[in-house]
Amino acid sequence: xxxxxxxxxxxxxxxxxxxxxxxxxxxxxxxxxxxxxxxxxxxxxxxxxxxxxxxxxxxxxxxxxxxxxxxxxxxxxxxxxxxxxxxxxxxxxxxxxxxxxxxxxxxxxxxxxxxxxxxxxxxxxxxxxxxxxxxxxxxxxxxxxxxxxxxxxxxxxxxxxxxxxxxxxxxxxxxxxxxxxxxxxxxxxxxxxxxxxxxxxxxxxxxxxxxxxxxxxxxxxxxxxxxxxxxxxxxxxxxxxxxxxxxxxxxxxxxxxxxxxxxxxxxxxxxxxxxxxxxxxxxxxxxxxxxxxxxxxxxxxxxxxxxxxxxxxxxxxxxxxxxxxxxxxxxxxxxxxxxxxxxxxxxxxxxxxxxxxxxxxxxxxxxxxxxxxxxxxxxxxxxxxxxxxxxxxxxxxxxxxxxxxxxxxxxxxxxxxxxxxxxxxxxxxxxxxxxxxxxxxxxxxxxxxxxxxxxxxxxxxxxxxxxxxxxxxxxxxxxxxxxxxxxxxxxxxxxxxxxxxxxxxxxxxxxxxxxxxxxxxxxxxxxxxxxxxxxxxxxxxxxxxxxxxxxxxxxxxxxxxxxxxxxxxxxxxxxxxxxxxxxxxxxxxxxxxxxxxxxxx
Amino acid sequence: xxxxxxxxxxxxxxxxxxxxxxxxxxxxxxxxxxxxxxxxxxxxxxxxxxxxxxxxxxxxxxxxxxxxxxxxxxxxxxxxxxxxxxxxxxxxxxxxxxxxxxxxxxxxxxxxxxxxxxxxxxxxxxxxxxxxxxxxxxxxxxxxxxxxxxxxxxxxxxxxxxxxxxxxxxxxxxxxxxxxxxxxxxxxxxxxxxxxxxxxxxxxxxxxxxxxxxxxxxxxxxxxxxxxxxxxxxxxxxxxxxxxxxxxxxxxxxxxxxxxxxxxxxxxxxxxxxxxxxxxxxxxxxxxxxxxxxxxxxxxxxxxxxxxxxxxxxxxxxxxxxxxxxxxxxxxxxxxxxxxxxxxxxxxxxxxxxxxxxxxxxxxxxxxxxxxxxxxxxxxxxxx
Ligand SMILES: Nc1nc2c(ncn2[C@@H]2O[C@H](COP(=O)(O)OP(=O)(O)OP(=O)(O)O)[C@@H](O)[C@H]2O)c(=O)[nH]1
Ligand code: SF4
Ligand SMILES: [Mg+2]
Numbered sequence: 007x008x009x010x011x012x013x014x015x016x017x018x019x020x021x022x023x024x025x026x027x028x029x030x031x032x033x034x035x036x037x038x039x040x041x042x043x044x045x046x047x048x049x050x051x052x053x054x055x056x057x058x059x060x061x062x063x064x065x066x067x068x069x070x071x072x073x074x075x076x077x078x079x080x081x082x083x084x085x086x087x088x089x090x091x092x093x094x095x096x097x098x099x100x101x102x103x104x105x106x107x108x109x110x111x112x113x114x115x116x117x118x119x120x121x122x123x124x125x126x127x128x129x130x131x132x133x134x135x136x137x138x139x140x141x142x143x144x145x146x147x148x149x150x151x152x153x154x155x156x157x158x159x160x161x162x163x164x165x166x167x168x169x170x171x172x173x174x175x176x177x178x179x180x181x182x183x184x185x186x187x188x189x190x191x192x193x194x195x196x197x198x199x200x201x202x203x204x205x206x207x208x209x210x211x212x213x214x215x216x217x218x219x220x221x222x223x224x225x226x227x228x229x230x231x232x233x234x235x236x237x238x239x240x241x242x243x244x245x246x247x248x249x250x251x252x253x254x255x256x257x258x259x260x261x262x263x264x265x266x267x268x269x270x271x272x273x274x275x276x277x278x279x280x281x282x283x284x285x286x287x288x289x290x291x292x293x294x295x296x297x298x299x300x301x302x303x304x305x306x307x308x309x310x311x312x313x314x315x316x317x318x319x320x321x322x323x324x325x326x327x328x329x330x331x332x333x334x335x336x337x338x339x340x341x342x343x344x345x346x347x348x349x350x351x352x353x354x355x356x357x358x359x360x361x362x363x364x365x366x367x368x369x370x371x372x373x374x375x376x377x378x379x380x381x382x383x384x385x386x387x388x389x390x391x392x393x394x395x396x397x398x399x400x401x402x403x404x405x406x407x408x409x410x411x412x413x414x415x416x417x418x419x420x421x422x423x424x425x426x427x428x429x430x431x432x433x434x435x436x437x438x439x440x441x442x443x444x445x446x447x448x449x450x451x452x453x454x455x456x457x458x459x460x461x462x463x464x465x466x467x468x469x470x471x472x473x474x475x476x477x478x479x480x481x482x483x484x485x486x487x488x489x490x491x492x493x494x495x496x497x498x499x500x501x502x503x504x505x506x507x508x509x510x511x512x513x514x515x516x517x518x519x520x521x522x523x524x525x526x527x528x529x530x531x532x533x534x535x536x537x538x539x540x541x542x543x544x545x546x547x548x549x550x551x552x553x554x555x556x557x558x559x560x561x562x563x564x565x566x567x568x569x570x571x572x573x574x575x576x577x578x579x580x581x582x583x584x585x586x587x588x589x590x591x592x593x594x595x596x597x598x599x600x601x602x603x604x605x606x607x
Numbered sequence: 608x609x610x611x612x613x614x615x616x617x618x619x620x621x622x623x624x625x626x627x628x629x630x631x632x633x634x635x636x637x638x639x640x641x642x643x644x645x646x647x648x649x650x651x652x653x654x655x656x657x658x659x660x661x662x663x664x665x666x667x668x669x670x671x672x673x674x675x676x677x678x679x680x681x682x683x684x685x686x687x688x689x690x691x692x693x694x695x696x697x698x699x700x701x702x703x704x705x706x707x708x709x710x711x712x713x714x715x716x717x718x719x720x721x722x723x724x725x726x727x728x729x730x731x732x733x734x735x736x737x738x739x740x741x742x743x744x745x746x747x748x749x750x751x752x753x754x755x756x757x758x759x760x761x762x763x764x765x766x767x768x769x770x771x772x773x774x775x776x777x778x779x780x781x782x783x784x785x786x787x788x789x790x791x792x793x794x795x796x797x798x799x800x801x802x803x804x805x806x807x808x809x810x811x812x813x814x815x816x817x818x819x820x821x822x823x824x825x826x827x828x829x830x831x832x833x834x835x836x837x838x839x840x841x842x843x844x845x846x847x848x849x850x851x852x853x854x855x856x857x858x859x860x861x862x863x864x865x866x867x868x869x870x871x872x873x874x875x876x877x878x879x880x881x882x883x884x885x886x887x888x889x890x891x892x893x894x895x896x897x898x899x900x901x902x903x904x905x906x907x908x909x910x911x912x913x914x915x916x917x918x919x920x921x922x923x924x925x926x927x928x929x930x931x932x933x934x935x936x937x938x939x940x941x942x943x944x945x946x947x948x949x950x951x952x953x954x955x956x957x958x959x960x961x962x963x964x965x966x967x968x969x970x971x972x973x974x975x976x977x978x979x980x981x982x983x984x985x986x987x988x989x990x991x
Pocket of ligand 3: 027
């Protein structure tokens with residue numbers, strides 16, 4: 007296939023604006039998938055994606071389409087809309103010459119619409135703007151056109167009106183993709199240069215790498231070299247996604263596909279790496295991807311201590327499919343050996359934990375998430391803190407800094423007041439308000455990342471009845487009056503329960519946490535004191551009174567079998583606990599410290 | 608293990624269902640009683656297909672026979688005679704055997720006592736529950752305090768060994784009310800007393816009222832006080848506390864229940880009845896009508912089957928053994944189970960003694976008062 011007849015594009019949008027549904031229509035219209043095999047959001051084929059109804063992983067598909075008498079190869083990448091998976095979007099965009107930007111005809115321009123559109127514009131991609139869901143009774147096409155123009159300078163005349171549900175506008179869209187997106191520029195005869203933009207581990211075939219060929223041609227059976235990891239491999243199979251893997255003989259400049267090289271050592275695969283030929287003729291490495299900024303960290307521990315190695319294995323395999331999280335071994339007195347992991351957000355954290363549990367059949371204990379802090383020590387040295395345990399003694403701290411994010415809120419104008427309140431309650435610094443249309447405005451605040459991460463999104467949704475969205479970007483680390491709050495159970499500090507918080511919030515959070523813990527920990531045969539402390543100063547206390555009576559009265563003939571089942575259940579429950587001293591703490595209690603006692607006045 | 612020398616027969620009929628009760632029974636369905644006799648007769652054929660008389664044997668020789676329910680006394684004097692007629696075809700309580708029948712105080716009449724005596728009944732367990740009118744109403748019972756006094760008086764006068772059941776932690780019951788009940792029972796002077804703390808079982812009307820907030824369970828600390836009071840007062844009254852819920856005058860322990868706690872094999876007949884051969888416990892189908900229908904058409908009528916390895920059975924023996932106040936004797940345990948107590952429970956026992964929950968003199972392990980009170984929380988350490 008010559009480059010002139012190839013078009014590579016991503017579909018980008020805010021969450022739920024209909025990207026995957028639009029992809030369904032394109033697969034259908036181009037005959038890539040037969041109608042009877044088509045399912046709704048068919049590219050969302052990971053179990054978690056189907057359960058949650060959202061896209062988590064970007065998916066590439068090759069389609070063929072006849073336009074003006076010629077056959078074109080269209081490589082589509084469906085991307086996720088949730089901000090936590092933005093790294094998937096940016097990696098996809100780097101393989102494309104264009105982007106289809108969807109905007110929901112009712113929701114209008116939302117925070118990720120703007121963020122993703124700018125990501126594409128900054129890479130000089132051709133944008134094909136689409137208003138989707140025009141079939142909705144409450145579609146407000148004219149308003150949305152105005153919002154697109156105000157926020158992104160998109161010319162209303164260029165916007166295609168479509169419905170991924172009914173199929174309206176799909177032919178127009180396909181024509182626009184071919185006419186407005188430039189073909190890739192590469193030279194199929196030049197020296198091989200391809201970008202690894204994704205990969206996954208297959209237990210039979212090893213690591214499978216997903217590539218976009220920039221220059222040259224890859225042929226089955228040839229030798230290739232990964233520059234970053236300096237390893238050479240035989241191409242056992244190569245092919246394209248239609249949307250399942252379909253083998254072919256060659257992939258040449260401009261094309262998107264996969265390589266199977268029987269790579270069992272996942273450390274040899276590096277997303278963003280350059281693929282070329284071995285020897286001194288090799289192409290120069292491309293810049294690859296900038297690692298994403300991890301926003302939250304938490305500890306992940308196998309709930310059975312002996313599964314540590316299995317967890318390491320599972321992390322190694324998962325990270326080649328999702329390079330946006332990172333992990334490093336750590337240990338905790340309470341939880342044993344595990345990993346401190348960094349994620350792009352709380353949803354990302356939850357998804358990774360669930361994928362690890364499902365894909366590797368592990369049972370994990372997770373500690374409460376925190377952001378990264380910096381501490382300037384009195385010695386002049388600056389350290390990064392991703393685990394509250396690493397906070398040095400107060401005497402050694404010169405300055406305690408926290409990450410601040412510039413946060414844009416896209417909200418209906420009548421909810422500006424409540425959103426302002428929400429931000430000031432969280433020590434936000436107001437910057438500006440811009441009106442995108444008579445009904446929608448963009449507010450900008452600088453806020454501590456910790457405040458944004460934990461519950462701001464949920465609170466925003468609730469004060470704007472679901473219509474407000476937000477997007478944020480790290481602007482730097484600034485000094486704050488921060489303290490480490492320790493939690494003591496039965497007089498013993500439990501390292502995995504410590505948090506870092508603003509001194510002014512410490513009382514409130516300390517009280518909320520010990521109260522929450524009281525509900526999570528079962529009564530024991532002795533009284534258990536729960537305390538929150540800053541240094542040696544106890545600021546909140548609760549007690550779990552001792553079990554007073556727990557004895558089955560009747561234990562005759564048939565009762566025994568039944569009672570044994572009850573006792574065995576208690577035993578099962580006990581297995582999923584961590585013992586600190588002689589106190590059994592259920593695994594989910596380690597998340598109790600997330601309770602911020604949000605009922606702030 | 609040899610032939611079982613103990614048998615339980617379940618009689619699943621009551622006049623009405625008490626609000627807290629989740630036992631296997633049907634209330635107000637006396638029309639099913641004939642079918643029950645027929646089914647029970649068929650199930651008894653498990654002992655021997657031919658009537659033993661034909662085979663020239665007395666049937667299964669028993670040291671104890673226990674008729675529980677439901678309310679066996681609900682069958683009435685004639686019904687009781689008919690039931691024993693069936694039982695005696697295949698079950699043969701030996702001389703000196705303990706034969707217990709559970710009875711509702713209202714059913715205890717001169718005729719009933721005559722029938723019981725004729726049938727060889729030696730012991731009557733009286734479902735008294737309380738001697739306080741308010742508590743009885745709260746428990747949804749159909750008898751009055753005087754019925755209990757009258758029934759106990761008649762039984763004792765006729766020379767039956769008598770046990771009285773008492774309930775604590777009934778909705779609204781005060782500690783003072785429990786104290787009065789205990790004193791009243793001690794005053795009646797039965798040989799045996801069982802004290803049960805009310806439990807809130809799934810599917811009962813009490814439980815659904817609790818969920819709607821109409822009934823409130825007693826506080827755990829009150830339950831504990833009531834239980835401790837029972838242990839104290841019955842002790843002072845001359846009753847020895849010999850198992851979690853059971854108290855007896857010297858020599859008057861329930862031999863049948865002791866067989867359960869010794870893990871000896873026993874037979875059992877009727878819906879929801881569980882039998883044990885030393886390893887496996889088979890519980891008959893719990894629904895009365897299902898059990899009847901299955902038995903009568905010759906289908907398998909067993910429900911739950913708890914098949915244990917020798918070790919499982921030994922672990923179970925630790926639990927039921929420690930619920931007895933005598934505790935476990937290492938040597939006797941080894942002889943009966945084939946395992947040393949310490950191999951199965953050594954670590955647990957050591958940790959309990961450290962925490963004051965058990966005592967161990969090297970031969971015998973007993974739970975302390977403190978250990979007994981929270982003993983359910985200990986068994987997770989023992990059961991596999
Ligand atoms: N009425 C109507 N509903 C649509 C249309 N397109 C998508 N939807 C619905 O919008 C919801 C979200 O669709 P998806 O295709 O999963 O959205 P998405 O943009 O892929 O979502 P993420 O990948 O999670 O960001 C689904 O319930 C779709 O059925 C449309 O044109 N009209
Ligand atoms: S009399 Fe006894 S068995 Fe019958 S319903 Fe009442 S509590 Fe249950
Ligand atoms: Mg999607």
